[in-house]
Amino acid sequence: MIDGLKNWLGVLLWVSLSVATACSGIERAADLPGSAERNHQSKKSVSEVSFSHEPNVLHVFVGEQHFGDYVYFDRLTPRPYFAGVKAPAGIQVTRYRPPLAGQDLMDHANMHPGVWLSFGDLSGNDYWRLKCVVEHERFIEKPRSDMGKGTFAVRNYYLDQSSENRIAQEEARYTVEVHPEGYLLAVESIFQPYGSTSRIVFGDQEDMGFSIRMHTALVEQFGGEIVDSEGRTGADSIWSQSADWIDYSGELQGKWVGVTLIPHPGNFRESWYHVRDYGLLTANPFGREAMGKGPRSEVIVKKGESLRLRFGVLIHSFDSKQSYNPVHGYRRSLEFVEGGTPKDRCGVSLPLS
Numbered sequence: 001m002i003d004g005l006k007n008w009l010g011v012l013l014w015v016s017l018s019v020a021t022a023c024s025g026i027e028r029a030a031d032l033p034g035s036a037e038r039n040h041q042s043k044k045s046v047s048e049v050s051f052s053h054e055p056n057v058l059h060v061f062v063g064e065q066h067f068g069d070y071v072y073f074d075r076l077t078p079r080p081y082f083a084g085v086k087a088p089a090g091i092q093v094t095r096y097r098p099p100l101a102g103q104d105l106m107d108h109a110n111m112h113p114g115v116w117l118s119f120g121d122l123s124g125n126d127y128w129r130l131k132c133v134v135e136h137e138r139f140i141e142k143p144r145s146d147m148g149k150g151t152f153a154v155r156n157y158y159l160d161q162s163s164e165n166r167i168a169q170e171e172a173r174y175t176v177e178v179h180p181e182g183y184l185l186a187v188e189s190i191f192q193p194y195g196s197t198s199r200i201v202f203g204d205q206e207d208m209g210f211s212i213r214m215h216t217a218l219v220e221q222f223g224g225e226i227v228d229s230e231g232r233t234g235a236d237s238i239w240s241q242s243a244d245w246i247d248y249s250g251e252l253q254g255k256w257v258g259v260t261l262i263p264h265p266g267n268f269r270e271s272w273y274h275v276r277d278y279g280l281l282t283a284n285p286f287g288r289e290a291m292g293k294g295p296r297s298e299v300i301v302k303k304g305e306s307l308r309l310r311f312g313v314l315i316h317s318f319d320s321k322q323s324y325n326p327v328h329g330y331r332r333s334l335e336f337v338e339g340g341t342p343k344d345r346c347g348v349s350l351p352l353s
Contacts, residue, residue: 046063046064047178050145056071058070058072060150060176062088062176062178067086067185068082068086068185070082074113077113079118080116082114082115083113083114083115085114085115085185087258088183089257089317093218093257094215095112096216105216105219105278108280110130112280113213115212117309117311118208119203119205121208122167122200123200123201124161125158125159129207132160135158135159136154136155137156137157139152149178150176151173153173154171155169157194158194165195167195170191171190173188175187179332181314181329182316182317183315190307192301192307198302199303200301202298202300204288204289205286205287206274208286208287209274209283210309212259214248215279218248218252218257218258225247226247234277238273239273240274240291245260245261246275249321256319256320256323257317259281259313259314259316260313260326260329261281262330263283264309264310267309267310268299271284271285272285283311
């Protein structure tokens with residue numbers, strides 16, 4: 001599919017998920033730079049990424065413009081997510097959090113907060129439907145800015161249904177980077193069992209993987225457009241299919257804005273798209289049977305093994321639809337992909353079934 005990948009404009013959000021073994025004390029917002037005020041000068045370059053910290057929320061800025069919020073504690077949505085994500089034109093591309101009555105579609109108000117990674121079945125525990133808790137432990141790398149990008153890393157624990165036992169550990173690294181095409185937000189993470197847990201099992205459901213809930217004005221029901229790298233268009237045609245990328249865009253405030261979701265080619269398996277005309281977009285490498293692509297899948301990670309996941313989202317805004325070509329953005333995104341075979345990038349060969 002890479003043949004002909006030319007002339008695309010966009011913004012890349014690379015997401016990889018990482019788990020570590022050590023456990024340390026919880027880091028409060030007051031321990032981080034920018035707790036009391038935004039940690040940058042009053043005048044900033046339009047390409048400079050900076051952060052401001054409040055309890056439970058890390059605000060991210062590009063220049064003087066708010067890019068979005070990383071929310072790591074929310075009683076209504078007990079798993080981390082990005083909310084209020086904006087394109088370079090300053091237009092929000094994710095649904096409002098909480099949804100606005102009379103303006104937004106109101107379904108899944110807490111389950112679909114903006115941009116998130118979650119699993120409907122991780123060792124029998126359901127984090128997607130908020131039946132179990134993902135616990136933020138601490139920032140293992142404090143937010144920092146450098147040469148047109150900003151980065152931070154966190155450690156999370158996945159609790160079982162009792163909310164008393166940690167079964168899995170995750171380290172997630174996020175980077176916001178500014179490019180001529182737009183903004184890049186990158187995360188790199190690996191999962192592994194925690195404590196006395198001998199193994200974790202990622203089950204087979206359609207509600208598994210990395211997701212975005214689109215701004216209501218951009219959804220297909222209201223004129224938004226969905227297209228993938230194979231040339232398929234519309235949620236009905238693309239649902240359950242795999243492709244190098246999928247773009248969900250539309251016109252808003254006089255601009256053509258949207259996101260392009262790119263599963264990392266080094267993931268352990270291709271992703272299938274769980275995409276809906278009401279604005280949900282998910283890259284799912286786990287739901288093989290649920291998506292009608294083969295026998296039931298179990299991705300088992302044993303003690304001493306780890307599973308690395310990475311995804312990308314290009315967040316874009318242009319004066320017109322004709323100014324935007326997702327193909328070029330995909331090609332540019334490959335510049336940020338590490339070398340090596342998929343097995344090398346996963347870090348360990350897993351027994352997949």
